[in-house]
Every structure is written in structure tokens, then in C-alpha cells.
Amino acid sequence: MPAAHILIIESTPAIQELIALNLGMAGYQISRAADADNAMLVLEDSLPDLLLLDWNLPGQSGVSLVRRLRAQTRSRSLPIMMVSARCGEADKIMALESGADDYMTKPFSPREMVARVQCLLRRSHVVTAAAPLQLAGLRLDPGTQRVTAGTRELALGRVEFKLLNFLMSHPERVHTRAQLLDQVWGTAAYLDERTVDAHVGRLRNALQPSGCQLRIETVRGSGYRFVAVPA
Secondary structure (H helix, E strand, O other), X not given: OOOOEEEEEXXXXXXXXXXXXXXHHOOOEEEEEOOHHHHHHHHHHOOOOEEEEEOOOOOOOHHHHXXXXXXXHHHOOOOEEEEEOOOOHHHHHHHHHHOOOEEEEOOOOHHHHHHHHHHHHHHHHHHHHOOOEEEOOEEEEOOOOEEEEOOXXXXXXXXXXXXXXXXXXXXXXXXXXXXXXXXHHOOOOOOOOHHHHHHHHHHHHHXXXXXXXXXXXXXXXXXXXXXXXXO
């Protein structure tokens, strides 16, 4: 199996070299870019297996680049890890809600960085390899990142898609907010459990045109579940 290809987008040469050195030693194939424009040239040629980028890029910021990539079908499911000196909760939430899969603050341990990359690549492979799910009038295809109800395609955000994917994969089971944070957001354990409530609300709104919003049931004092068979 060929080594995973990682594109590093980092404007500070010393940090870029540190990241490339450690990921290279871990066996990954490395490409580099110092800003969003050069990164897009690399991405137009071929998509890497994972993107690792800094927030504070010259010109277009890392957050803007993530939003741009998530708006394109070709790069919608590309695993993205953001690296930044910004350590506030609001910054982390903004990056993750813009489409980043993980967020690592500077300064960081090279060992932690490699471990997070391995974890993100592993999670991405599991999601991509999964078979389509069909349940309660909904069809969810992890490969194409599409959800349909009959002939109608539903417009779900990336996090809402992952949340629905997990709930449909475990129908009728009640999951606490902490469990959903762990399973859907993974290493983003610093997020508040209220984040789950906000995304469940967005998921219900996205499902409303299909009439399936009531399939996402709130279990008072416990969490949420996907109802496969109506009462």
C-alpha cells in the first residue's frame, strides 16, 4: 500500500520544515505550500490524502481556504487538520464549523501531531469505505457524501452528515452528547456539549423537506437517537 500523501500549508519556513521532517520520518509522502494560492495549484493537480494547514496564512486565511474547499464537490470530504497559535474556544469552534476535522494549537508535540494525523486518516478511511445506509425512507452514501429521500437530495452540512451517518448506523440506540462528541468530532474533545444540540437542530432543519426530522429524537436526560420504526 502506498504511503499517504499529506499537503502541508504553512507560511513559516521553520515550522513547515519541522512538520515535514516529522511526518516524513513517520513514512508519509509530503508536499508543501506557503500560502493558499500555491496550495490550490497543488490541489488542482491532485488531491492529497490529508491537508494540514495553518490559520494565519498570507492573503487568504486558513479558515477561508477550508470553506472554499468544502464548497467544492471534489474536495468536500478531504481530511483537514488546522494548526494555529489561536487557543481560544471560539477560534477552535469557528475552525471546526468551517469544515476542519481537527484543530491543533502551537506549540505542539511532534509525537502528538503524528498521532493525530494517523487518527484522522484512520477515521477518514472508515467513513469513505462504509457502504450506503438505507433506513426509514432515507439513503445516506458515505462515498458521495449525499443524503436522499426518494428522488429528493437533501442539503446537509459536513458535520450534520457525519452526525446522521453515526445515528443511522446505530438505530434506536440512545447516545449521550459526550458519546456523540467523541464519535462525530473525534479529537475535538474541548468542545462544549451544547455544540451537539446546535448541530442536531441544523440536522433536523435539513431533514425537514423530507418529513424525517422527527426521526432524530431527543431522549430527555440522556441524549439523542435515530428512530427507525415509528411508534
